[in-house]
Structure formats: structure tokens, C-alpha cells
Amino acid sequence: LKLGLDPKKTVFKIPVSLEGVRACRMLRNENLLVNVHLVYTLQQAYMAMKAGASYVCPLVGRLQDQGHDALDLVAQCVFAVDHYGYDSKIMFSSVRNAEHLRNAINVGVHTITVPWKIMKGLTDNNLTTLGTEQFIEHTRLVTMRVRDVISPVNPTVNINTGITEALVKMTEYGFGAITVVDNDGNVKGIFTDGDMRRALQKDGQETLKKRMSDFTYGAPLAVQQNDPLSAANDLFKQKHVDTILVLDGTKPVGMVDIQDLAQ
Numbered sequence: 001l002k003l004g005l006d007p008k009k010t011v012f013k014i015p016v017s018l019e020g021v022r023a024c025r026m027l028r029n030e031n032l033l034v035n036v037h038l039v040y041t042l043q044q045a046y047m048a049m050k051a052g053a054s055y056v057c058p059l060v061g062r063l064q065d066q067g068h069d070a071l072d073l074v075a076q077c078v079f080a081v082d083h084y085g086y087d088s089k090i091m092f093s094s095v096r097n098a099e100h101l102r103n104a105i106n107v108g109v110h111t112i113t114v115p116w117k118i119m120k121g122l123t124d125n126n127l128t129t130l131g132t133e134q135f136i137e138h139t140r141l142v143t144m145r146v147r148d149v150i151s152p153v154n155p156t157v158n159i160n161t162g163i164t165e166a167l168v169k170m171t172e173y174g175f176g177a178i179t180v181v182d183n184d185g186n187v188k189g190i191f192t193d194g195d196m197r198r199a200l201q202k203d204g205q206e207t208l209k210k211r212m213s214d215f216t217y218g219a220p221l222a223v224q225q226n227d228p229l230s231a232a233n234d235l236f237k238q239k240h241v242d243t244i245l246v247l248d249g250t251k252p253v254g255m256v257d258i259q260d261l262a263q
Contacts, residue, residue, distance in 0.1 A: 011035050011054065016044045021051040028052040035091065040068075045077045049086040055111065056081075060103075061094030075107040082108075098122060141230040141261075146223050149261065150246050150254040156181050159188050159213045166191060166212055177243055179220075179252040180212050186250040189217020220245045225253050232256050 001007055011033040014020045024034045028051070035055040036048035040063060048056045056077060063070035077090045089110035095101070095118060104112045155173035157166045159180050170178040170193065177192040191212060199207040199215070222245040223232050232244055236258050246254045 007032055009033075013037050016048055021047045021053075024048065024051040024053050028054070037093075039077075040073075042073060042076045042080070045073075045090075046080065049080065049084075049088045053088045055091040056088045057091040057093045059094035060092060060100060061096040063094075064096075071103050071107060074104075074109060078108045078110075081110075141233050142228055144229045145225070146227050146229055146232050146246055146256055147225040147253075149229065150225070150256050151260070152254070154252060154254045155179060156252055157191075157212060158183065159211075161212050163196075163210050163212065164208055167196065175243055175255055175257070177255070179245060179255070180215075180217060181252060187220065187222070187245065187247060187252050189215075190220040190245060191215065191217075222247050223256070224248070229261065233261055236261070 001010065012027055013035045014023055014027075015038045016036050020036065024036055027034050033054040034052075035057055036051070036053040037057045037059075039045050039048060039056055039058045045056050045058065058070065058074050058077060060070040060074060063073065074090060074092060080086065081088055081090055092100070092104035092107075092109040092112040095104075095112065095114050098118055098121060101112070101114065101118075101122060153173055155169060155175055155177070156179045157169055159182055166178055166180075170176070170191075177190050180188045180191055182188055195215065196207070199210075203210075221235060221239055221241060223235060225246050225248050235241075235244055242258050243255050245252055246256050
């Protein structure tokens with residue numbers, strides 16, 4: 001205390017012994033806080049309680065290392081304090097793992113000393129981690145727009161383009177699909193590598209002489225660039241596709257790949 005320590009916050013740590021409990025009583029008479037340490041039996045704990053120890057400290061990890069039922073000792077100490085009305089608090093000490101924290105709570109200790117390396121992992125749990133990742137993913141889907149994730153590449157060809165040129169562009173872009181537009185830039189449809197294979201199966205090499213206008217296009221799977229990302233995610237799940245066209249009105253502005261949602 002001559003060092004300037006606050007007597008209301010300073011705890012004197014004393015090993016249990018006859019001299020130790022006597023010193024504990026003297027310090028407690030001065031209203032100083034005392035932790036009676038190295039407690040391994042209920043009898044030792046009782047002596048510390050009778051001496052008015054602020055804290056009685058069984059060393060759980062050390063007792064378990066020697067094959068003793070440390071948790072039963074702690075439970076007995078807690079019972080003695082609660083049953084006989086001692087002012088002492090039972091301190092769960094020598095913590096080795098997170099399971100000790102659960103043990104301490106279950107037996108009803110009043111306080112516990114925990115190494116930082118264990119404490120910082122107390123909130124960890126695989127299910128919590130998984131749930132947090134899903135929470136972040138769902139938040140991203142409703143707060144971001146499709147335009148936030150689309151590639152700056154906008155693979156398009158004019159409807160009058162020859163199919164060989166279209167195939168070159170499709171390969172260059174690496175999407176496995178290309179958007180076909182009219183002379184005003186409005187979308188006419190999507191031409192995929194699957195469409196190409198089906199055309200070759202049907203018409204053979206004559207397919208290579210065709211223009212994009214020679215093919216029939218259905219309504220493409222598309223979302224608007226200002227749609228929430230969840231709209232694209234829902235479409236991916238419903239249609240089981242890998243790529244979706246992104247529009248600004250009727251004009252294509254790019255494509256969104258299913259992998260873009262995970263970035």
C-alpha cells in the first residue's frame with residue numbers, strides 16, 4: 001500500500017496455513033481484501049472462511065492433474081459459504097480450458113480467474129460462426145444492388161453478326177454466353193455454348209454460315225441493375241443457372257455470375 005495501491009481494489013494473496021489464516025484475519029480486521037490461495041481440501045477452505053477471507057481459491061486444474069475430484073471440492077466450498085453464511089467468495093482458479101468455465105458456472109462459484117488465451121475464445125462456436133457467415137451473406141443480399149457485383153465486361157454482339165465472330169467474342173469473354181442486341185442496343189436474347197452445340201447437332205457445318213439473326217430467342221433470364229442482389233440470388237436458385245443477364249431497362253449492361261454473389 002506504500003506503493004500507492006488502492007486498498008479498496010488491492011487483494012493480498014496468501015497461501016493457506018495456520019500463519020496464513022492468522023495473517024488473513026489481521027488484514028481483514030484492517031478492512032483489506034485477502035485471497036487465501038492454494039486450497040486443496042474443504043478443511044483448508046473452512047479455515048480460510050472462518051478467518052474472513054475475501055476469496056477462497058481452490059486450484060481446480062492442479063487438483064485434476066493429480067486425479068482428484070476438484071469440481072466436487074469447489075461445490076462443497078460453495079455449499080459451505082451459502083449454507084453457513086460466510087462472507088467469503090469461492091474463486092475458481094487454475095483454469096485450463098473453456099470447459100472449466102462451464103463447470104464453474106454449474107457449481108455456482110462467485111468468481112473465477114481466466115487466462116486471456118482462454119477468455120478470448122469463449123464466444124467461439126462452429127454453429128455461431130456458420131450462422132454469422134449466413135447473417136453477413138443475407139445482409140449483403142438485401143443491402144447491395146446487382147450493379148455492385150457485375151463485371152465491367154459487357155459481352156454483346158449485334159444481331160447481324162456472323163456466328164463465328166460471336167463464338168470468338170464468347171470465348172474471349174469467358175462467360176459461356178453472349179447477349180444479342182438489335183441495332184438500337186436493345187436485348188434480343190442470349191446465345192449460349194449449349195445453343196451452339198444443339199445447332200451443330202441439328203444443322204452440322206451449315207451452322208457456321210449463319211448469322212445471329214437466324215436463331216430464335218426466348219425471353220432471357222434477367223434482372224435489372226438496380227434490383228437488390230437477393231433478386232439475382234432467388235433467380236439462381238429457381239432456375240439452376242450459372243449466369244444471369246443484367247439490364248438497364250431493355251439494354252444489357254453486363255452479366256452476373258453465381259460466383260459473384262460469394263465475393
